[in-house]
Amino acid sequence: MVTTIEQEGNNLIARLSGRLDTAAAVQTAQDVKPLMEAEDKVIILDCTNLDYISSSGLRIFLSIRKEAATHRSKVIVRSINNDIRQVFMMTGFISLFEIQ
């Protein structure tokens, strides 16, 4: 699992690649920490190369959303594959995130 973060204008783009499962969750939670402190930003979680997400991964997405709300930032989940879309659907997470 690889996470990179780039800033483009007012956007912070986190590119997530690989499988975000329980084993990868601890490292990913560390990697996304810079997103948690972002003030007044649009945080884009780019999932183009994300193959899988587990409950632990969903919890990380949720933490990012909660922190973003307290720092007046907004989170967008971008380019999820069919499997992840299904996970978002069956958990009701589509009501929590703007998905593009």
Added chain:
Amino acid sequence: MLDLHCEMILEEYREALPELERLEAAVAELLRKTLGESGLVVTAIATRIKTEESLAGKLERKGQKYTSLEDITDLVGARVITFYTDDVDRIASIAEKLFEIDWANSVDKRRLHQLDSFGYNSLHYICRLPGFAYRFEVQLRTTLQHAWASINHDSGYKSDIDIPREYMRRMNRLAGMLEMADDEFSRIRAELTDYRRRVQKLVQNGKLDDVSLDGDTFRSYLQAKPLDRLNRRIAAINQAEIQDAPLEGYLRVFRALNCKTLGDVNRLINKYEEDAYLLARHQLGNTDIDILSSAIGLQNICIVCILSSGGGKIGLERLFEALNGTNPQNAALAEMTYEKASSLPFMK
């Protein structure tokens, strides 16, 4: 040109400036902290120290009225602006607790007008804080009163005497109109609060058919947590935790589903609850997902309602559009949801 007496007061002012700055900071902090904790909507809190130029102007006009700098009560001024006249009175009572009020010099200009006159409306308190030699002025007014006072001040006239009669008449006419608007805003707020209380009572008493569906009533309905039982059943499938999600967006969906009252919404929820649970069990049963959003129950009820009434993929796409806005992902979500649900009994 100032006389010697006024020049001496001006010199006193220059020496007093450090204390006036401390006083201004103390007043500002007290007001901001206390009003911030009060829950009242305050549109602005501003403080200022009278400039030397402004003081000189005042002394030039009525310098003989003052024996020393301490007689001038607005060297430090604070202004609190709020939306509603009722809130001006509430903030006044807070100010009375915060500061020692010099009642002899305080004036409620709102009550000074004769029955047939209108004009400047504002509540002025002359106050004292322990430890400071100088008094200060707190002005409390509504946004509309502030707009009137600011525009009137912009005219450049400092006293009633040199104001052209026609200008004064037209400004006072406006003051009367704004007074009516202020009263109406307060009345609207009071009626809205009453309406919300009545709705809450009807919801609590289960008289849902008497309550028409709108943003306020839907929020009251959701506060009664009508989806809790379904969400708990769905969460029990995988012993999942439930995270709160906003549900207000579903108002658009229920309107599109032709619900006119909370009774219609409630019937729809009861009718499709079992199938919504079956859909969740079908989707989650063979996974180890143990986190859900609290929207899951309502989301599945809407999906089942649309599919069992023949709405198909297009109906689902409209559902996702109502929830998430126009988005190319909606068609894919609709397609996937339709396929997943196709083997369930309510589709037959």
